[in-house]
Amino acid sequence: MVSLPGISPSLQAIAQKVKNGQRISDEDCLVLFNEASLGFVGSLANQFKERLHGNKVFFNRNFHIEPTNVCVFSCNFCSYSRLYARREDGWELSIDQMLHMVKKYDGQPVTEVHIVGGVHPKMDLTFFADLLKAIKSHRPDLHIKAFTAVEYDYMFRKAKVSMEEGLRFLIEAGLNSIPGGGAEIFHPEIREKICADKVDGDGWLAIHEKAHELGLPSNATMLYGHIEKFEHRIDHMRRLRELQDRTKGFNTFIPLKFRNMDNDMSNVPESSHVEDMRMYAIARIYLDNFPHLKAYWPMLGRQNAQLSLAFGVDDIDGTIDDTTKIYSMAGSEEQSPTMSTAELVTLIQQVKRIPVERDTLYHEIKQYPDTMPDPALN
Numbered sequence: 180m181v182s183l184p185g186i187s188p189s190l191q192a193i194a195q196k197v198k199n200g201q202r203i204s205d206e207d208c209l210v211l212f213n214e215a216s217l218g219f220v221g222s223l224a225n226q227f228k229e230r231l232h233g234n235k236v237f238f239n240r241n242f243h244i245e246p247t248n249v250c251v252f253s254c255n256f257c258s259y260s261r262l263y264a265r266r267e268d269g270w271e272l273s274i275d276q277m278l279h280m281v282k283k284y285d286g287q288p289v290t291e292v293h294i295v296g297g298v299h300p301k302m303d304l305t306f307f308a309d310l311l312k313a314i315k316s317h318r319p320d321l322h323i324k325a326f327t328a329v330e331y332d333y334m335f336r337k338a339k340v341s342m343e344e345g346l347r348f349l350i351e352a353g354l355n356s357i358p359g360g361g362a363e364i365f366h367p368e369i370r371e372k373i374c375a376d377k378v379d380g381d382g383w384l385a386i387h388e389k390a391h392e393l394g395l396p397s398n399a400t401m402l403y404g405h406i407e408k409f410e411h412r413i414d415h416m417r418r419l420r421e422l423q424d425r426t427k428g429f430n431t432f433i434p435l436k437f438r439n440m441d442n443d444m445s446n447v448p449e450s451s452h453v454e455d456m457r458m459y460a461i462a463r464i465y466l467d468n469f470p471h472l473k474a475y476w477p478m479l480g481r482q483n484a485q486l487s488l489a490f491g492v493d494d495i496d497g498t499i500d501d502t503t504k505i506y507s508m509a510g511s512e513e514q515s516p517t518m519s520t521a522e523l524v525t526l527i528q529q530v531k532r533i534p535v536e537r538d539t540l541y542h543e544i545k546q547y548p549d550t551m552p553d554p555a556l557n
């Protein structure tokens with residue numbers, strides 16, 4: 180074993196495990212959160228990422244549809260929802276309006292629509308199945324990544340169908356995969372304080388497990404940097420790692436930085452950029468069975484998303500085209516999130532990585548060169 184001067188024996192042992200391709204334990208993970216410098220975890224995470232994907236960084240061409248921001252739940256961190264009782268402040272889109280949004284991309288090479296919103300009591304399982312069918316019959320090749328486990332839990336309970344019946348019904352209508360939202364922090368100690376009334380951690384995991392069993396891939400998120408402790412983050416990631424060992428159905432893990440503007444947790448300070456990068460790096464090291472780690476740039480801001488590429492991140496989501504409001508309403512510096520493919524490619528090339536356009540399931544569509552003359556630097 181190589182001895183690293185100035186590094187504690189426990190950190191050295193963890194570094195050795197990562198180098199040998201061995202899994203780190205929950206205790207190791209806590210040591211990393213408590214003791215490791217940004218440089219230390221960054222270097223390990225980068226080695227890990229490069230072993231998996233070399234110098235590649237993935238992105239896709241996508242847009243979002245947010246059917247409504249009216250929501251029956253009242254998560255304290257949410258800046259976006261309008262309670263059903265105050266729905267005059269919110270929006271509710273019809274199937275025709277949403278189909279019109281899809282039609283705006285006719286002839287453009289987008290590959291994915293990401294559909295997620297508030298939990299509206301009148302938008303039910305048949306409404307959403309009709310939406311999926313309408314989109315698929317207009318554009319069969321568009322991958323539909325839709326609805327969080329929170330939306331499914333409500334929709335299926337209301338329709339009085341089992342998870343399996345509900346998911347099969349939506350797959351039949353055109354559903355292709357499930358986004359990672361609604362996970363927040365699974366541990367009940369924190370979940371009860373930040374989002375007490377929606378599906379609990381076990382319920383979230385059960386829906387993703389059932390989806391994986393039915394062949395639907397999914398993503399997982401974690402809302403971090405508020406009132407949770409490192410132990411809660413580890414508990415959250417452990418449950419995901421265990422489920423992934425069983426199903427292999429997750430594609431990517433997306434740590435979501437808590438933003439504090441205009442919500443009931445505005446008194447909670449946001450995490451520092453150093454803490455954000457440590458979070459990415461430790462997630463990359465701990466979640467050894469997740470193929471991808473995504474930095475969602477509309478939430479993090481494009482410069483920090485670029486920085487995260489040195490801390491284990493291999494994916495920066497997509498072009499978005501100013502179609503999501505969740506983060507601008509919560510205080511992100513990205514008030515109108517949109518990046519052209521050329522901008523995404525340049526952002527990746529500026530840090531000497533290879534941009535790879537992918538589809539939702541990470542099939543490669545196009546690889547770009549790793550350098551490009553950058554007019555801003557000339």
Ligand code: V47
Pocket residue numbers: 256257258357358359360361362363398399400401402433435436437438439440442475496505509
């Ligand atoms: O579950 C809400 C988060 C999530 C705030 O799967 C907030 O590819 C920070 O899950 N500060 C929804 N975060 C978005 C989501 C997502 C986004 C991009 C890609 C994918 C994917 C999934 O947004 C919610 C919640 O955790 N959120 N409010 C806030 N104030």
Ligand code: SF4
Pocket residue numbers: 250251252253254257258259260296297298329374377
């Ligand atoms: Fe509703 Fe989602 Fe906001 Fe919670 S985070 S209040 S479930 S829209």
